[in-house]
Amino acid sequence: MIRALAFDVFGTVVDWRSSVIRELGDFGRRNGVSADWPRFADDWRAGYVPAMDRVRRGELPWTRLDDLHRGRLVELLEGTGITVSDSEIDELNRAWHRLDPWPDAVAGLTRLKRRFVITTLSNGNVSLLTNMAKRAGLPWDCVLSAEIFGHYKPDREAYLGCAEILDVAPGELMLVAAHPSDLRGARRAGLATAFVHRPLEQGPDRAPARPADGEFDVMADDFHDLADRLGV
Amino acid sequence: MIRALAFDVFGTVVDWRSSVIRELGDFGRRNGVSADWPRFADDWRAGYVPAMDRVRRGELPWTRLDDLHRGRLVELLEGTGITVSDSEIDELNRAWHRLDPWPDAVAGLTRLKRRFVITTLSNGNVSLLTNMAKRAGLPWDCVLSAEIFGHYKPDREAYLGCAEILDVAPGELMLVAAHPSDLRGARRAGLATAFVHRPLEQGPDRAPARPADGEFDVMADDFHDLADRLGV
Known part of the structure; x- marks a missing residue:
């Protein structure tokens, strides 16, 4: 029996790419600079996994995602020859706090919340997730993050820490994510898994493949479909 | 400038005593037993500070409040000569997840949420606070707890951990509480403080004294009054 749903956030709940491009x-108009912003957004996001891996390998102490994002942003601005003030960099870095939800997300979460405890389980830090939820109206029951467990997903500790702090068995917790690697990490830790297809996450021309039927416990097209399949 | 409000919960947001007596x-009707339940509730609550002190002194490893509550409950049931199953004890122990808010709490928090990030900062564990909020409709932006920081209030680490994880300076965070000892701990850590008077917390015959004017940054009669005083 599933008692709680833990949601990956970037790409699963919110459309990071369109929002960061916006x-x-x-930022460009405010500062009178321009660049290939869709490519810049993709390059910024591409720094995410390598930076977390540096934390995972112990090359960096625990570093919140805001600071990993900022390090990558400074590199990209330098590479593009854009020079702005530190406060402009901070403001731009908080773009990740202002991501828009997919069109089905708020209504779907509101439905799912009637039956289940719904929480974030994101590599984003707590303040990022809190600011995002407040702006976007995401109705979380609580805001959990890799930051609380001191381990980035897909480390086992993040999934098991989430189950423990919610006081449910791993098998009573379902991870909802658009990314097979995250879901595989959850499954290895004993969680139930729901894949949600987000074909536009990487932009209009790079739809991800759907995992094979049966790899995850539930396959859904969006959060309404997920609620239907979970019998809400 | 205050950016976030952190709320003590037991007594400040919810009326623990009436709810636990209920x-x-x-429990008594379900199990065909009876006792002086108001006194039992007071004795249960009286175990709270000594149990946390055992954790603070290192006599116990970190222990979540649900488990501290349960230890005290088992002692009290034994002392009263009541014998029930473990699952009945678990169910009764979750009384602390089902506390009713003071009449002004939900509407007052909803007002305050428009202007500030609002979070719990309670010694209750995350699952307790999450279940309570879901049942009572408390509109938290996030759910923070001593459990996340590994320190019970009034340890300094709980207040500073809350500011850090919200990414605000200690002086940008205001603790809201009905208990001077909690507020004094927050003030020592550099937080702003708001006292809210809850004359019925300990029952109708034991109204707590109001602190002296000027000891805390704000003195309020309830959450509407707090919102008024904070200019919301």
Whole structure:
């Protein structure tokens, strides 16, 4: 029996790519600079996994995602020849706090919340997730993060820490994510898994493959479909 | 400038005493036993500070409040000569997840949430606070707890950990509480402080004294009054 749903956030709940491109455009107009913003957004996101891996390997002490994002941003601005103030960099870095939900997300979460405890389980830090939820109206029951467990997903400790702090068995907790690697990590830790297809996450021309039927416990097209399949 | 409000919960947001007495009455009828339930509730609560002190002194490893509550409950049931199953004890122990808010709490928090990030900062564990909020409709932006910081209030680490994880300076965070000892701990850590008067917390015959004017940054009669005083 599933008692709680833990949601991956970037790409699963919110459309990071369109939102970051929009924020980069605003930044460009404010500062009178321009660049290939869709490519810049993709390059920024591409720094995410290698930076977390440096933490995972112990090359960096625990570093919250805001600070990993900022390090990558400074590199990219330097590479593009854009020079702005530190406060402009901080403001742009908080683009990740201002991501828009997929169109089904708020209504779907509101439905799912009637039956289940719904929480974030994101590599984003708590303040990022809290600010995002407040702006976007995401109705979480609580806000959990890799930051609380001191381990980035897909480390086992993040999934098991989430189950423990919610006081449910791993098998009573379902991870909901658009990314097979995250779901595989959850499954290895004993969680139930729901894949949600987000074909536009990487932009219009790079739809990810759907995992094979049967690899995960539930396959859904969006959060309404997930609620239907979970019998809400 | 205050950016976030952290709320003590037991006594400040919810009326633990009436709610626990109600739960004890339900337990008694279900099991065909009776006792002086108001006194039982007071004795249960009286075990709270000594149990946390055992954790603070290192006599116990970190122990979540649910388990501290349960240890005290088992002692009290034994002392009263009541014998029930472990699952009945578990169910009764979850009384602390089913506390009712003070009449002004939900509407007042909803107002305050428009202007500030609002979080719990309670000695209750995350699952307790999450279940309570879901049942009572408490509109938290996030759910923070001593459990996350590994320190019970009034340890300094709990207040500073809350500011850090919200990414605000200690002086940008205001603790809201009905208990001077909690507020003094927050003030020592550099937080702003708001006292809210809850004259019925200990029952109708034991109204606590109001602190002296000027000891805390704000003195309020309830959460509406707090919102008024904070200019929301």
